Amino acid sequence: MFMSLTRAQAREEFLADESAYCDRFGLAEDQTTAVLRRDWQAMLDLGGSIFYVYKLAMMDGLSMQYLGGVFTGMTEADFKAAMLAGGRTDV
Amino acid sequence: MFMSLTRAQAREEFLADESAYCDRFGLAEDQTTAVLRRDWQAMLDLGGSIFYVYKLAMMDGLSMQYLGGVFTGMTEADFKAAMLAGGRTDV
Amino acid sequence: MSEVIWGLGTSHVPSIGAAMDRGLHDDPVWSKLFAGYQPAREWLADRTPDVAVLVYNDHANGVDLDVVPTFGIGVADRYAVADEGFGRRAVPDVVGHPELSFHLLQSLVDDGFDMTVFRELDVDHGFTVPLSVWTPDPGDAWPCPVIPLMVNVISYPQPTAARCYALGQALGRALASYPEDITVGILGTGGMSHQLAGTRAGFINPTFDHMFLDAIEVDPEKLAALSREDYIREAGSEGIELIMWLVMRGAMNAEVTKVHTAYHVPASNTAAGLALFDNRAPARA
Amino acid sequence: MSEVIWGLGTSHVPSIGAAMDRGLHDDPVWSKLFAGYQPAREWLADRTPDVAVLVYNDHANGVDLDVVPTFGIGVADRYAVADEGFGRRAVPDVVGHPELSFHLLQSLVDDGFDMTVFRELDVDHGFTVPLSVWTPDPGDAWPCPVIPLMVNVISYPQPTAARCYALGQALGRALASYPEDITVGILGTGGMSHQLAGTRAGFINPTFDHMFLDAIEVDPEKLAALSREDYIREAGSEGIELIMWLVMRGAMNAEVTKVHTAYHVPASNTAAGLALFDNRAPARA
Ligand SMILES: [Fe+3]
Ligand SMILES: [Fe+3]
Numbered sequence: 017m018f019m020s021l022t023r024a025q026a027r028e029e030f031l032a033d034e035s036a037y038c039d040r041f042g043l044a045e046d047q048t049t050a051v052l053r054r055d056w057q058a059m060l061d062l063g064g065s066i067f068y069v070y071k072l073a074m075m076d077g078l079s080m081q082y083l084g085g086v087f088t089g090m091t092e093a094d095f096k097a098a099m100l101a102g103g104r105t106d107v
Numbered sequence: 108m109f110m111s112l113t114r115a116q117a118r119e120e121f122l123a124d125e126s127a128y129c130d131r132f133g134l135a136e137d138q139t140t141a142v143l144r145r146d147w148q149a150m151l152d153l154g155g156s157i158f159y160v161y162k163l164a165m166m167d168g169l170s171m172q173y174l175g176g177v178f179t180g181m182t183e184a185d186f187k188a189a190m191l192a193g194g195r196t197d198v
Numbered sequence: 199m200s201e202v203i204w205g206l207g208t209s210h211v212p213s214i215g216a217a218m219d220r221g222l223h224d225d226p227v228w229s230k231l232f233a234g235y236q237p238a239r240e241w242l243a244d245r246t247p248d249v250a251v252l253v254y255n256d257h258a259n260g261v262d263l264d265v266v267p268t269f270g271i272g273v274a275d276r277y278a279v280a281d282e283g284f285g286r287r288a289v290p291d292v293v294g295h296p297e298l299s300f301h302l303l304q305s306l307v308d309d310g311f312d313m314t315v316f317r318e319l320d321v322d323h324g325f326t327v328p329l330s331v332w333t334p335d336p337g338d339a340w341p342c343p344v345i346p347l348m349v350n351v352i353s354y355p356q357p358t359a360a361r362c363y364a365l366g367q368a369l370g371r372a373l374a375s376y377p378e379d380i381t382v383g384i385l386g387t388g389g390m391s392h393q394l395a396g397t398r399a400g401f402i403n404p405t406f407d408h409m410f411l412d413a414i415e416v417d418p419e420k421l422a423a424l425s426r427e428d429y430i431r432e433a434g435s436e437g438i439e440l441i442m443w444l445v446m447r448g449a450m451n452a453e454v455t456k457v458h459t460a461y462h463v464p465a466s467n468t469a470a471g472l473a474l475f476d477n478r479a480p481a482r483a
Numbered sequence: 484m485s486e487v488i489w490g491l492g493t494s495h496v497p498s499i500g501a502a503m504d505r506g507l508h509d510d511p512v513w514s515k516l517f518a519g520y521q522p523a524r525e526w527l528a529d530r531t532p533d534v535a536v537l538v539y540n541d542h543a544n545g546v547d548l549d550v551v552p553t554f555g556i557g558v559a560d561r562y563a564v565a566d567e568g569f570g571r572r573a574v575p576d577v578v579g580h581p582e583l584s585f586h587l588l589q590s591l592v593d594d595g596f597d598m599t600v601f602r603e604l605d606v607d608h609g610f611t612v613p614l615s616v617w618t619p620d621p622g623d624a625w626p627c628p629v630i631p632l633m634v635n636v637i638s639y640p641q642p643t644a645a646r647c648y649a650l651g652q653a654l655g656r657a658l659a660s661y662p663e664d665i666t667v668g669i670l671g672t673g674g675m676s677h678q679l680a681g682t683r684a685g686f687i688n689p690t691f692d693h694m695f696l697d698a699i700e701v702d703p704e705k706l707a708a709l710s711r712e713d714y715i716r717e718a719g720s721e722g723i724e725l726i727m728w729l730v731m732r733g734a735m736n737a738e739v740t741k742v743h744t745a746y747h748v749p750a751s752n753t754a755a756g757l758a759l760f761d762n763r764a765p766a767r768a
Binding site for chain 4: 060065068069071074080081088095098099100103104
């Protein structure tokens with residue numbers, strides 16, 4: 017489904033009714049819930065590729081660094097600061 | 108364009124206005140002409156795959172043996188007879 | 199390890215499927231062809247494997263010609279029957295075997311085969327007709343899960359016959375390294391001699407086809423050594439589909455036991471052939 | 484024959500493209516990165532080849548993840564810039580070179596590489612950002628026609644580093660056998676160390692990256708011998724993109740001359756690296 021968000025018209029349709037849009041693509045209930053709640057970790061756990069998931073984040077105006085914070089339990093500002101300081105070299 | 112004919116709805120749209128349908132897929136003028144005139148040899152010469160071209164023939168209710176006749180300058184009946192007699196072994 | 203128990207080479211002419219779907223088993227044009235299949239069908243009915251791998255080509259139905267993989271493998275749990283332009287065949291969808299698919303994919307890629315992975319794939323007559331040749335009356339489901347292995351034979355440059363044979367050998371190694379003990383049947387499909395378009399439309403070469411039916415059993419290396427141009431000259435532009443039988447043969451033992459062969463001209467515009475081999479040593483048969 | 488005149492390895496981080504598109508060349512966060520590119524850009528400006536081959540990966544923009552080719556090659560005369568979810572980058576579409584593409588395709592398939600052919604393809608940041616690193620102000624058109632060579636690095640199982648290096652060597656042979664005398668530049672893209680998702684998100688490994696920047700010049704075999712798991716452990720799950728640099732390196736001579744290297748952390752979440760090599764013997768420089 018996320019692939020379809022590369023078309024501008026589809027992005028409008030998605031925003032107009034997110035739940036119907038998920039239905040249209042046959043997403044399972046837990047997948048739809050993860051999308052509606054923007055549960056980014058759950059989207060990955062349910063098999064979403066980071067590159068697909070990122071398309072949704074971009075629509076929400078969120079950055080990969082925001083997502084990085086979510087995945088690692090940091091705020092976006094802390095994650096950014098960690099990157100600017102040379103990245104997480106110890107994991 | 109021929110690939111789209113694997114969807115039933117697209118077949119209806121094509122039959123409703125063939126020329127507009129060709130335009131929609133950005134076919135060149137000589138390609139559109141070949142389609143509209145059912146110039147099967149020209150479709151191949153202009154780069155059409157036999158498997159695409161055959162989709163159009165099927166919509167017209169034509170068989171691969173009819174096309175075989177067209178390509179070899181035979182009637183469909185003669186081509187069929189040649190196949191039943193063991194095929195063209197001398198070409 | 200999994201064990202390849204048989205290999206079946208067969209044509210996949212769409213009109214064979216159409217004749218079966220319209221109940222023309224006893225029609226005079228078709229009865230001889232189907233009679234030729236009978237001994238193979240009976241032998242196979244007693245030897246249903248746990249999984250089958252079906253080597254085939256798509257005919258611009260499941261995949262648009264804008265993207266042409268040389269070798270593809272399906273990893274889905276289900277493959278829908280394609281609408282080829284006149285509605286889908288009234289045969290069951292195909293149940294896959296994702297676990298074995300992923301094992302094969304990983305083994306083949308690690309072995310230097312640059313597979314294209316299909317997470318979703320509709321299968322056309324190139325896939326369903328061989329299943330019908332094997333199982334004329336599937337009822338609600340084909341006899342076992344089937345994994346599609348796709349080969350580009352319709353768009354130049356096709357892989358060489360030698361590369362197809364090497365893929366078969368790698369497939370054999372990959373199957374042998376599967377952790378579970380399961381039985382596998384392999385189908386190589388397409389051919390025999392035919393040409394659909396151009397001035398040579400209708401071309402048939404029974405001499406080449408009979409040589410091929412013999413050599414695929416006893417001397418597959420000879421067939422693997424033929425060039426793309428050899429196949430097209432000797433078997434017609436669509437006869438090059440025969441290179442897919444070499445994938446099947448490569449996955450089998452050096453020595454196999456012939457169960458049955460059949461040859462019939464024409465199925466529509468095509469020479470139809472069938473060859474069934476037992477991969478178990480005679481002592482175990 | 485065609486002659487490879489240079490090879491450029493570079494990261495393709497989308498934010499580098501975004502920073503350039505927004506004119507942030509002198510922004511304090513970005514200026515150091517772009518300063519590092521400058522010597523390479525100047526050297527390249529005087530050495531525009533007749534054609535470039537760009538080894539890259541798509542990020543689920545040009546190709547749906549339902550179909551994942553291990554290796555793909557474009558044969559189109561034009562490649563549109565993809566809309567990645569926020570409108571397309573305001574950079575020129577890419578002009579292709581179908582004639583050389585077809586020659587490479589045929590040579591690679593005959594050489595046992597199972598390429599997927601793209602007759603149509605939209606190219607994403609993995610493709611356009613390296614072009615921008617090379618040519619910051621393309622105006623209406625990139626400096627020369629470019630052929631896309633696509634590698635699966637985002638979906639397990641990726642090809643091995645050894646297979647990528649072998650593809651590069653085959654690419655070198657294919658270029659050498661092209662009938663026309665033309666000059667070629669090769670770009671290997673992706674990396675360096677980074678991981679986008681999971682608990683290791685933000686991972687950077689400068690030690691590995693510096694080792695890689697050295698070894699890609701003098702000892703590519705060492706990098707080709709590393710496993711998929713080595714790359715992911717040492718460079719992060721997306722750091723495995725570095726295997727695409729090995730395709731570039733494989734197409735070059737055993738000995739190359741380093742023109743310039745640069746390394747900067749971070750470009751967004753990624754360690755950005757650049758390595759430019761002259762493929763002409765010193766005497767000819
Ligand atoms: Fe076929
Ligand atoms: Fe990337």
